[in-house]
Amino acid sequence: MLDRRARALLARPVDAITRAVDRPGITPDGLTLAGLGLGLASALAAGLQLWALALVLWLVSRVVDGVDGALARRRRADGRLSSESQAGGFLDITADFVVYGATVVGVAVGATAGFGAPWWPFLLVLLVYYVNGTAFLAFSSIAERTGRRIDDGRSLSFLGGLAEGTETIIVHALWLILPFWAWQIALVWVVVVGISATQRMVAGYRALR
Template sequence: MLDRPVRALLERPVGALAAALDRPGITPDGLTLVGLALGVASAVAAATQLWALALVLWLVSRVLDGLDGALARRRRADGRVSGDSQAGGFLDITADFLVYGATVLGVALGATAAFDAPWQPFAAVLLAYYVNGAAFLAFSSIAERTGRQLDDGRSLSFLGRLAEGTETIVVHSLWLILPFWSWQLATAWAVFVGISAVQRMVAGYRALR
């Protein structure tokens, strides 16, 4: 829901950061891998109740997740990289799914140990993520084959709905800032993401008919 306006708002500062990082030895895939490592480290920190460290690692990993695509687009624009960087797009979305899932698990482990929180809301979030991922990845694949791509500058055709990347970053951050309320937040988030999953299923089906 918020990805498009937030991307427009951050386009200039993200572009400036990408320009500063545009140096020999720094690659978009390298940024993706560093972001992946920091995201997994955030999940481990959350599981061991190091909430402040987990928050910092999570936010830095998400900044790098935004910079890898910006750096790739910058290098394609001036001709230093040819093609659509399909491999980079694949690596990026795979890393995102791994980081999101690991973070949910890490917060669940930390909150159940520290605050006796129930695990079921976090399991519901993972289920909702699974359905959302299946919906938009299947849509992107079929849309590519049938010439019905949704081109917003990213490697995949994203079906934007209520829960997108921006909302995910905010909610995961809130879990780490307010871990004692994490399962309540997870309950609401599971409903929110579940509604988005249904929306994507319906929108994808209609778009491909």
């Protein structure tokens, strides 16, 4: 829901960071892997109840994740990167899924150990993530094959929904800021992501009919 506004709002700072890191030896895939490493480190820190460290690592990992695609587009525009290769897009979405899932597990471990939080709300989050991810990845694959691709500059065809990347970043940050309320936040998030998954399933089915 907020992704388009967030991209417009952050376009200038992301472009400035992209120009700063556009140096020999720094590649989009390298940034993706760096974001993956930082995200996994954030999940580990959450599991160890190092909440402030986990928050910093989480936010930095998401900044790096935003810059990798911008750097790839910049280099494609001036011919320094093949416009045919989609390997970077594949690596990026895979890393995102790994980081999102790991963060849920890390927060669940830390909140359970530190505040006696129940496990099941976090298991429900993973379930709705699975359903939501299945819906938009299946749509993207079929839309590409049938010539109905949604081109917004990203590697995949993203169907909009109530819960998008921006909301995910915010909610995961809230878990790390308010870990003593993590399971309650998780329950609300399950409802939001569940609605988003339903929206994507309906919209995707209608678009592909």
